[in-house]
């Protein structure tokens with residue numbers, strides 16, 4: 074157990090015992106050694122379930138708005154206590170974004186910040202392990218900075234860090250949680266720059282090739298909505314791309330119901346799939362913080378982060394704006410500045 | 420829907436190098452087989468046997484969509500000068516072969532057969548199903564999340580199959596299980612009689628694969644156990660991390676919930692049936708706005724109850740074949756094996 078893990082556990086224990094939080098959102102061991110899974114710790118005696126290691130991939134911030142969406146509150150949830158949450162650097166940008174959009178208020182959360190050396194993409198690691206027929210059962214993992222040392226069945230194997238970590242970690246500019254109440258670990262310095270090589274490769278393709286590429290990608294989509302539901306900034310209760318998921322309450326009149334526009338049907342066809350994704354992209358422009366969760370969640374391995382990185386690049390280039398950095402910042406699409414660098418604005 | 424009643428099973432072998440010749444002789448059929456594209460294994464209509472990969476644990480999507488498409492046009496309506504309008508129904512004459520389907524997924528189709536033909540005969544499903552031949556491949560190297568042996572299946576189960584092929588080195592051991600299967604064999608001269616040595620190797624391959632699924636538990640107790648767990652706190656806690664996406668249900672070989680919508684265009688319309696998922700908040704919403712399953716714990720409970728109780732109560736077979744996809748592809752690592760184990764303990 075790392076110091077960080079132990080210190081987090083101790084702090085959560087204290088907060089729960091003192092009645093300062095209703096629960097803590099963190100990570101616990103998952104279904105196999107390559108996965109952790111989100112956990113919700115309500116009792117002080119459960120804190121030793123909490124883990125902190127390079128498999129702590131999920132962005133937990135979305136659970137904060139999820140909590141508010143519950144239609145029927147249980148009694149214990151009606152108390153206005155805050156929620157404790159463990160937030161990595163990248164994920165903290167989504168928290169900042171939600172705070173700036175007033176979807177969450179600061180007094181509703183106790184933020185556990187950490188320094189993060191990168192998290193592992195289980196798919197990449199598993200492929201390498203399978204390639205060498207390395208069994209998973211007894212697998213443990215350590216890092217020496219540049220490499221991960223995997224121990225399995227008493228044998229050691231070394232894998233270069235950049236071969237198995239999440240793509241987002243390779244150009245991470247935010248390894249420390251941006252805003253926090255408690256911080257765990259030593260702050261990490263980095264001079265990393267955002268890498269848009271993959272986006273530029275697509276941009277460089279002729280129009281027909283790009284169309285072909287994206288048609289192939291979107292044709293694979295089964296519209297399971299995992300990408301949307303995992304997204305911390307896709308919190309709308311009434312989602313434009315989910316025709317049936319419109320908010321209908323007993324107060325909604327029949328006229329209102331009849332006039333609800335089904336923007337998108339449930340049929341899974343290329344045109345509908347494209348509409349789904351492009352609408353979502355428009356709605357998260359200037360709000361997406363590239364946590365990479367949508368791409369990770371996608372069972373069909375659709376390259377969604379190429380789109381989200383493209384958005385980030387455009388937003389930066391056109392408006393010199395970056396989402397999730399400043400709690401006081403106004404949302405990009407609700408501001409106008411004469412100094413906007415984009416040509417079209419003049 | 421078994422056509423195997425009076426059929427006498429027979430076994431053959433085919434040399435691996437002859438498989439392509441056998442497949443080429445089946446030009447009356449559309450052959451769907453596993454295909455690897457960018458590390459994503461999916462069943463695809465193949466044109467050339469070279470496109471098939473048989474080095475796979477299982478496909479991301481089960482091939483159930485070939486008998487139950489995610490989007491199915493039930494009828495088309497067009498304007499007609501004389502009659503005012505014209506209705507076209509699909510003929511569904513296409514003959515399909517599912518080559519390389521895994522035993523769990525074939526069992527999944529056997530489960531769907533009952534749903535779509537027992538109480539009510541669904542013409543779309545049954546027509547497609549009648550025209551589809553299932554050639555199964557016994558698993559050699561089950562995935563760590565596979566648990567077929569705990570829910571009445573096995574890596575060499577024959578439920579739903581017309582043939583089961585087993586890799587025995589330089590050839591496949593072919594167990595022909597139905598008349599439909601036998602008709603295909605007769606079309607080709609690439610099959611020869613089995614030797615007792617072939618049979619021994621086949622049995623050993625089956626045993627090795629079975630032994631690789633080390634984890635076994637007894638799911639049979641669940642239909643009864645769940646009977647009095649409807650209001651249990653367990654559901655509140657275990658579902659907290661669920662995102663309510665459709666991954667686990669859309670990728671499940673036995674999930675069959677669907678929705679029907681009429682889609683209008685300028686001067687035509689179509690009626691489509693699409694998959695639906697009990698994990699979506701819109702799944703049970705009433706026109707009044709009332710939702711009997713308002714929160715995710717209600718929806719998660721429904722999924723588990725359907726698999727391990729309702730389906731058993733209705734059809735005397737569990738509604739889960741243990742393929743493990745709902746674990747592997749869940750973005751939050753929801754572990755149905757852990758759920759079953761926890762429930763059986765109670």
Ligand code: SF4
Pocket residue numbers: 161162163164189190191192239241242243245246247248249
């Ligand atoms: S992007 Fe940065 S903060 Fe986020 S997981 Fe990777 S290294 Fe950690």
Ligand code: SF4
Pocket residue numbers: 293294295296297298299300301370371372373374375
């Ligand atoms: S997660 Fe993937 S398959 Fe599911 S809706 Fe999103 S892009 Fe489509």
Ligand code: SF4
Pocket residue numbers: 167300303304305306307357360361362363364365366367368381
């Ligand atoms: S769109 Fe994807 S990368 Fe952007 S915030 Fe949402 S989940 Fe993260």
Ligand code: SF4
Pocket residue numbers: 299660661662663664665666667668698748749750751752753
């Ligand atoms: S795939 Fe996982 S997160 Fe999505 S609905 Fe199923 S259990 Fe919930």
Ligand code: SF4
Pocket residue numbers: 667670671672673674726738739740741742743744745746755
């Ligand atoms: S419930 Fe899960 S393990 Fe069972 S058949 Fe469905 S996807 Fe497979």
